[in-house]
Amino acid sequence: MSHTLPTPRGALTPNRPLADLTWLRVGGPADWLFQPADEADLADFLAALDPAVPVFPMGVGSNLIVRDGGIRGVVIRVGRGFNTIEIAGETVIAGAAALDAHVARKAAEAGRDLTFLRTIPGGIGGAVRMNAGCYGSYVADHLVSVRVVARDGSIHDLPADALNLAYRHADLPEGWVVTRATFRAASGEPAELAAKMDDQLARRDASQPxxxxxxxxxxxxxxxxxxxxxxxxxxxxxxxxxxxxxxxxxxxxxxxxxxxxxxxxxxxxxxxxxxxxxxxxxxxxxxxxxxxxxxxxxxxxxxxxx
The missing domain is CATH 3.90.78.10 (UDP-N-acetylenolpyruvoylglucosamine reductase, C-terminal domain)
Structure with a gap:
């Protein structure tokens, strides 16, 4: 790429092979892989990045085939600065990089039922984008709002309704990056929620590879x-x-x-x-x-x- 890229605080790596970042372990290099330090770093970078440069937000690579020729432009992969899980009353706020399974477990320990997330591979950002679901329960049933960084670097808090969540779909413009999501979760006994998740795992392992x-x-x-x-x-x-x-x-x-x-x-x-x-x-x-x-x-x- 001939574009000059902004200098962020996070890691910016040229010609980064992506195969080791996907669950299928395939794929060529990204022109650039950007791993922002935090939300402000991400926003500053996108604000300064030439609008002509394509941007692809990548989660934990669980639901992804990267083709052998790789990805032109900048692949953005949120990590450590985006994996917090906070629980207050019936509200669970999870960073985009938090694994679905971890969110389900943490919520259950606090007596909050997001057990449907336990067997979904991947992270919260991907779960929002795909309106992930399992056992008849979907992100759409629990999502209150999402925080996103737009392609121009502006930060927005969007109510769930703005995403028009449908089967395996959310309306999010190209190049927008989910940074966190807020869920509403019903209460439950931690031991019962743990048992429910164990049952889900057993059913999954019996039927899936x-x-x-x-x-x-x-x-x-x-x-x-x-x-x-x-x-x-x-x-x-x-x-x-x-x-x-x-x-x-x-x-x-x-x-x-x-x-x-x-x-x-x-x-x-x-x-x-x-x-x-x-x-x-x-x-x-x-x-x-x-x-x-x-x-x-x-x-x-x-x-x-x-």
Missing amino acids: TRDRSAGSTFRNPAGFSSTGRADDSHELKAWSLIDAAGLRGHRLGGAQMSEKHPNFLLNAEGATAAELESLGELVRDRVRESSGHELQWEVIRVGEP
Whole structure:
């Protein structure tokens, strides 16, 4: 990149490979990786950054395929300055880098029920962007507000309604970075909440390939969700069953594989490239379209250059 970048207090690294920052362990380099020291550092940097330079906020890389050619522009990854968890009454305020599982556990210890977050891979920033959900409960059910730094460096506190949360979706402009989220959580007995989370973990481990290298669910469930992102449990159609019916459970392409245990999990089984993972996903979409007429939509985010 020919642009001159501002000098922040946090770490700014040129040509930084991203594979080790994603759960699938694939992907080429970012032109620049910026790890801001804190919210003010992030705001100052974005305010001074040429508006022509693209910005991609990256969470903990749990739901992401970075293509082999890497990402042009600046990848922003919030870390230590953004992982606080504060609990006051029924309010839980979590930094964007706080892991969903940690937030669920901390809240439960304080007698607050955000147990649905316990089995969701990733951090709070990503959970907000994707309106993450599990066991019939979604971010939309609990979110009060989010704090964001806009692409121009301005800082905004947005009510949850402003995000138009829908199934696996939030309205956030390109280049805006979530820095923290405020949730409202019902009360519960810490021991009961802990037991509930243990049960959720056992159910997840029994049905999902949690020990394999995956990015969580690969495709969205095709239907059966209302506009708020809440599940309609009467609707049986699931992405995994369509993939299974198309004969693709365990199907391999190079080092990429659809899980034998849960066919909607795309695995880096053996040194896969991003291209192999994405190509296998597209093959699955083609076969499911042919066999059932349904159009699977990616849930895993794919970014960067081939």
